[in-house]
Amino acid sequence: MITVKNLFHSYSNDERYAVNDISFQVEKGEIFGFLGPSGAGKSTTQNILVGLLQLQKGEVQVAGYDVKQIKNKMFNKIGMSFEQSNVYNKMSGLENLEFYGKLFDVETREPMDLIRMVGLDGKEKIKAGEYSKGMKHRLTFARSMINNPEMWFLDEPTTGLDPAIASNIKDIIKEENEKGVTVFLTTHNMYIADELCDRVAFIVDGKIRLIDSPKQLKLKYGEKLVEVEYYRDGELRKESYSTVVEEEKNKLIEVIRGNDIQTMHTKEATLEEIFIKVTGRGLV
């Protein structure tokens, strides 16, 4: 669905590249996470993919279209949810969606369905300018689905949302993906990437350091241990057991069967820990 080969981009038109020779592919139906700290080149790459930034050097194909010669009809297949909400403040939520629905050549979704989907029903006739930041963000997210996109670009889709609404947004992304929608997710939130992505790319200083599935990364970089806290003889004990050594696995089973377990955690690495380990950089 997306093919990027040797992509470069410089804002100063010299050799100071914001994106420096990156290549990757996103398969149809995949949720691909593009992860990195602020200024890593995530948004630059995404802006090139959707035509907001002109392609300077490299080859990019999105949804079967060459981004070098971008055509309007390409956007019939693409949806884009921006990190910064950008809706018409003087129009209501419903009017915003109705208007954008008219700008596509394909069958579009019912605006009210989308309004309900993101939990803005009952507020659809209020001017978007009067919405809270989170509500505007949801409206921007809903707008990106208006044309039933095959390729869906999501830039920090849960930023600024409370946990319940963020969970709702994640569910929508999963549902759309199950219908076959390919998702390109740009985020610095490793938890949402871990939960949603089939594969992730780590980008730092304009270069991709690694591309793999979260599961593989955890297997590769995490410790295969389970840490257990339990009471024995009135005393709180804390022990670690290997999940690969047969003897320790049996001991763990005995501990679980014979004691009052307080806490139990696998010691697999988080994506954030892996990111730091691989890139030597934090995610802020």
Place this chain on the structure above:
Amino acid sequence: MKLWYSFIKEMKLSSKSWYFYIELGMAVVLLLILIFVVPENFDTKGEQYIYLDLPQVVVDRFKKDLLEEDLYGAPRFVEVEANNTIYPAELYETEETEIYLLNSMEALNAFSDSERVPTVHIRVNESNQIVQTYYLQGYETQKLKNLLLVFQNRKAGLDVIEEYSENIVVKSLYQDTEPLNDRENVIPVFLTFNGSLMSLFIIAAYIFLDKDEGIIKAYAVTASSVWHYLLSKIGVIIITSIVTTMIVTVPIMGLQPNYPAMLLFLVTSGFFAASLGLFLTSYYKDIAQAFGALYIVIVIMIMPNISYFTPSWDPDWVKIIPSYVMLQSFKEIISVNGNMSYVMLASLGFAVLGMDIFILANYRFKKTLTL
């Protein structure tokens, strides 16, 4: 259809915007100024301040000559103020001039020193000759000074001057057209600035508002073209300028203007000005950054006004400033039997130039969507 939807959306948004009502309000204010402040004809009579430092018999003869041309057949005794002091004076009023006879050298000096008007001291010298001393202010032209020297020093006789005057061929600037009165003459200025040039600034305001809200980016990732977005904005601007122009013109001019030509010219000149505004805004992120460029454009566009009200100052370089052409075109449009060839040519010029700038602006916007 997408262009139409965008245009309708822009109309709705404009109707909810302050800029729209500011423009309409300004048009009403300009109309009120035209009706209540600008007279149909300005009083252009010159003023002369004279002190007759002469024997009474000569003074009487002088006044008798003045009365022959006086509109009222008798002098009016008035008080005039100079340098915060009130002085008595006799006022004689002819078709072209108001002549104030002052009664002291002190009054004459006060007018010359503080009111910046030319004054004349008429006296008799030792040889019993009448001497006229002009206290000029420095802004008088050399031609006027020469004329005074020739006339007062009898370098040429009156008969010579009269003969010369009679042989001067005067060509009327208005052939078949009737000259506009002073109030009507101000209308092209209002139309140029409120109708056409305001388009340049208002569209900049609309675009920067959208840039601030990130609207252009959202539009750019739809199956509609960026030029639809830009053209729909221009459409709204042109509609607004047509409405504001009608508010100013119809109550003052009635059916006299050539309205079809006016509509055509508003569309083309508005398209040109709005395209220029778009092109400028494509280089800047917000209105604060763009202010320098907009200010320079304002100053350049104002210059033809000087030429418009001072026909003797009409250098060729002013004529290539678009607002000069706009002023002249609006003047022709509202005049009886105005030169429509000029208006049509100007409309064509603005349409072609506007299209070129619009194409450039569209290219710039596509290139700078993330700005």
